[in-house]
Amino acid sequence: MKLLSPWTPRLADSEGLIHERLVVAVTQDILCGDIPSGARLPTHRQVADQLGVSIGTVTRAYATLQRQGLVKSEKGRGMFVLPHIRHTERRLDLSVNAPPPVVTGRMLTEAINKLGATVDADFFTRYMPAAGLPEHRLMLARMLSHNHDLSVEPSQIIMTNGAQQGLFLAMAAATSGPLAIEQLTYPGALRAARQLKRPLVPLAIDEQGIVPEALEAAMTSDNPPTLLYLVPSVQNPTGAVMGLERRRSIADIAKQFDLTIIEDDVYSLFTPTQLPPLARFAPEHVLYVGSLSKCLAPGLRVGYIAAPARMVDEVNHWLLATQTMATPLSGLLMAHWLSEGVVQSIAQSIRAEATRRNKILRSVLGPCLSPLHRDALHAWIPMQTSRARDIVLAASQSGITLAPPDAFMADPNLSDSGIRICLGGLDDSELREALGRLDALLAGACTSRLNVASIV
Numbered sequence: 001m002k003l004l005s006p007w008t009p010r011l012a013d014s015e016g017l018i019h020e021r022l023v024v025a026v027t028q029d030i031l032c033g034d035i036p037s038g039a040r041l042p043t044h045r046q047v048a049d050q051l052g053v054s055i056g057t058v059t060r061a062y063a064t065l066q067r068q069g070l071v072k073s074e075k076g077r078g079m080f081v082l083p084h085i086r087h088t089e090r091r092l093d094l095s096v097n098a099p100p101p102v103v104t105g106r107m108l109t110e111a112i113n114k115l116g117a118t119v120d121a122d123f124f125t126r127y128m129p130a131a132g133l134p135e136h137r138l139m140l141a142r143m144l145s146h147n148h149d150l151s152v153e154p155s156q157i158i159m160t161n162g163a164q165q166g167l168f169l170a171m172a173a174a175t176s177g178p179l180a181i182e183q184l185t186y187p188g189a190l191r192a193a194r195q196l197k198r199p200l201v202p203l204a205i206d207e208q209g210i211v212p213e214a215l216e217a218a219m220t221s222d223n224p225p226t227l228l229y230l231v232p233s234v235q236n237p238t239g240a241v242m243g244l245e246r247r248r249s250i251a252d253i254a255k256q257f258d259l260t261i262i263e264d265d266v267y268s269l270f271t272p273t274q275l276p277p278l279a280r281f282a283p284e285h286v287l288y289v290g291s292l293s294k295c296l297a298p299g300l301r302v303g304y305i306a307a308p309a310r311m312v313d314e315v316n317h318w319l320l321a322t323q324t325m326a327t328p329l330s331g332l333l334m335a336h337w338l339s340e341g342v343v344q345s346i347a348q349s350i351r352a353e354a355t356r357r358n359k360i361l362r363s364v365l366g367p368c369l370s371p372l373h374r375d376a377l378h379a380w381i382p383m384q385t386s387r388a389r390d391i392v393l394a395a396s397q398s399g400i401t402l403a404p405p406d407a408f409m410a411d412p413n414l415s416d417s418g419i420r421i422c423l424g425g426l427d428d429s430e431l432r433e434a435l436g437r438l439d440a441l442l443a444g445a446c447t448s449r450l451n452v453a454s455i456v
Contacts, residue, residue: 005042007035009050018053020404022061027396037083068393092434093401093425097378098298100353100424115332128325132159136331139338140304148277152306158315159326161301163266163291168192170262170287173314177226180218186236187407189229201225202410209235209242212249219257227260234267237408237420238380239372251281261286266294270376284308302334357423364435382418398437
């Protein structure tokens with residue numbers, strides 16, 4: 001008779017493909033002791049039915065766990081946890097790219113109290129315009145004009161519940177066809193593209209991001225992309241910042257080939273000098289996606305799209321298909337803090353906190369960091385992909401959670417990638433402890449450079 005499994009199937013709340021999230025969930029629960037040594041895992045069918053995934057996905061995850069030495073298969077009996085895994089009670093998470101808690105409970109309480117004294121309760125009992133209140137969209141248009149010299153009408157602003165939703169809407173609204181994308185890129189963009197069934201065209205990157213010649217080659221191929229996604233300011237995950245002339249070159253290519261661009265600009269807060277967005281150079285071709293969540297707090301879902309006038313209706317159609325309206329309270333807090341200058345103050349505090357945390361990072365892992373490193377809230381350690389996978393597993397066994405390198409790879413066969421470290425989620429003592437553990441694992445693994453030659 002087969003033993004019952006003590007484990008309830010789940011997916012980790014992390015970035016990556018479904019089978020990767022299943023691997024992370026099992027690994028975490030083994031390491032913290034929730035699945036004891038010798039315990040039997042649920043059958044492939046049980047996991048697939050519980051999570052609503054394919055048996056092939058479960059098979060791939062279980063095979064990965066076997067290769068990593070966490071479990072073994074016994075013929076006719078099932079999959080069992082091996083007994084030699086080290087258990088770690090406290091996990092330190094370096095995988096979540098969130099701002100530090102600069103927005104305090106006191107600030108939130110004061111703001112909500114002020115809003116409560118001025119906003120009628122009826123405000124929350126009725127539906128608002130799906131794209132946001134006109135006065136809030138006007139404030140965002142003025143902010144873009146002031147901060148980026150970007151001229152857009154309030155009618156071109158579509159408010160969203162965070163930049164991830166904005167990215168999805170922009171990708172859905174654009175003409176169907178292949179998506180050109182940085183070869184190492186934001187996992188949320190890869191998830192959106194796969195959900196929308198857009199074929200990927202990975203592009204070469206260097207110290208400034210996408211290489212113009214690579215984009216031109218893609219545009220003159222037999223099946224050219226119809227859409228380009230990129231992060232020009234403090235690229236996620238490598239930290240690359242696209243220079244002024246490179247931005248002009250990419251914008252010129254877009255105009256030459258009538259290519260639509262999704263410009264993800266959520267990290268421009270961390271550029272040492274403000275560079276103009278690509279939307280300045282090709283306003284009719286760029287869907288500009290921004291967010292105040294990286295500046296305020298992740299729980300305040302305030303994102304927006306500045307769309308070319310010709311695409312506003314299509315974006316709004318997709319907006320109405322995915323939500324009724326942007327969260328009113330988040331919009332009110334955004335407007336209140338923008339009008340009182342609080343957003344600028346918080347942004348300055350986050351930049352200062354990022355600089356301070358990067359000093360801690362450099363003191364421990366300085367030689368391993370990418371030469372592209374900026375004082376942002378994520379850092380990149382370049383290395384071979386196979387080694388990065390090993391480090392992520394070893395780190396997990398040491399109580400550290402890292403996003404797997406595959407989560408960032410538009411090309412699954414990329415031989416060189418790396419490890420992203422997120423600095424915003426831990427306090428000082430936790431951060432030093434996590435980095436110290438990681439330093440011990442990285443001996444000889446990091447290359448201290450972005451291997452541009454292999455990223456083609």
